[in-house]
Amino acid sequence: METEMTASGKAPCIAALGTGSDVGKSIVVTALCRFFLNRGIRVAPYKAQNMSNNSGVTPEGLEMGRAQIVQAEASRIPPHVDMNPILLKPTTDVGCQVVLMGEARENSTALDYHQKKERLFKTACESLDRLRDQHELVVMEGAGSCAEVNLMAGDIVNLRMAEYADAPVILIADIHRGGVFAQIVGTLECLPPEQRDRIAGFIINRFRGDIRLFEDGVRWIEQRTGKKVFGVLPWYTHITIEAEDSVVIESPPAVSPGRLGKPSVAVIRIPHISNFTDFDPLSAIDEIDLFFIEKVQNLSGFAAVILPGSKNTRFDLDWLKTGGWADTLRAYVDNGGHVLGICGGYQLMGQYVHDPHGLEGTPGSEEGVRLLPVETTLKAPKTTTRSRFMWDGTEGTGYEIHMGQTDRLGGSPMFTVLEQNGGTPHNSEDGCVSQNGRVMATYMHGLFDTPAITRRWLECIGLGHIPISDARSGPAARDREYDLLAEHFEQHMDTEALLGLVDKA
């Protein structure tokens, strides 16, 4: 199918906006991208502004939100910062790092960020225009609820962006949390008439149970609003696509390792966790139980404990120390436990973390958890690389996103870096392994995406007998999941009506 160019000579756009946060916008956009691609349309994803600590690196070595990287993958195109020109990475409750066109620009409080919105809106529009020049369709994603009336004047990602692109809007609602009728009618009610008219219809996400029982509900919504329900998307468990938001791992309960007779691995859910999707390949292994844990508990039942990335290393370090985690971790290691740190988790495990310029809070130094002989200083410029590395003869790929630079004062490096952003690495040593080999850490995110590296790490923690199939991870495996998602989506959507939207756009 071909799309009609708009009068401006640019490709049409459609926008998926939400009735709230975490209603499943990203996954619907991912499904839409693969659906349109399967109909022969060259499609690209776009989200003007993303607030997330879950980011990745483009082939050009620039940083962008992982959700748009996933959507680009579903569109079978390389990710580009135009797909997510503004990324806000929360460091504190009131401040964030502003990543503009893939580069960390500054730390901003919500208030001063607000004052820069107009300039940023222009940058975001230019990105969208470029995407529209290069593709046949752009599927835009909104942020949070599109009807936050107090924020509408400064909106650069929801209806204002849809207006700029003259895009019809699909409103995504989440029936699982209840109140779906009020979500939809209430959202429309909060919008001025011209914006309400822009909403073409609805997708109801996360339906559980017998869908026939909801037919009345669909009729009610259509009669009440005069707009179409494009489809009701049932809950699924047979498809794995990485999650966008760390709310999926919020407030995890205490767990009993080994409860199912399987070896268990714990990831400590630190307050500013970043790139929690690093562990998706581990959760996919049936023979292992992977848990996120937050409350201090005895660790002796775990085969290994992981300290993940952090967007505020010193804050999380203080949290680990004052809450009792630091002592618990040291005792666990003294008793033979295995610990792995990734990025911020690596920094935490050293002797000190220095932040002389206050990049992540007030300037100063903080004593580390002291599990490794390393010392870290946070300083610009930010490192953002796609890397290739070697671990004792096993090759892997990963990506680095950090301000910190870490000096090794003992132990040995974990990886030899072979390549960064397609060129020679700045420093060919990465990470640190303790003398006894049980404590190790690296800057490399995404290391478990390489099955051979996962296998190698499982050997290190005494789980070398667990089979790791190459078919479970990597690009080909993810591509199959996008097809499964599109299939599920098509089964439950009025596909003709969706295609009709593109014609009208």
Ligand SMILES: NC(=O)CC[C@H](N)C(=O)O
């Ligand atoms: N991704 C991370 O874990 C980043 C670690 C730390 N906040 C830094 O910027 O160096």
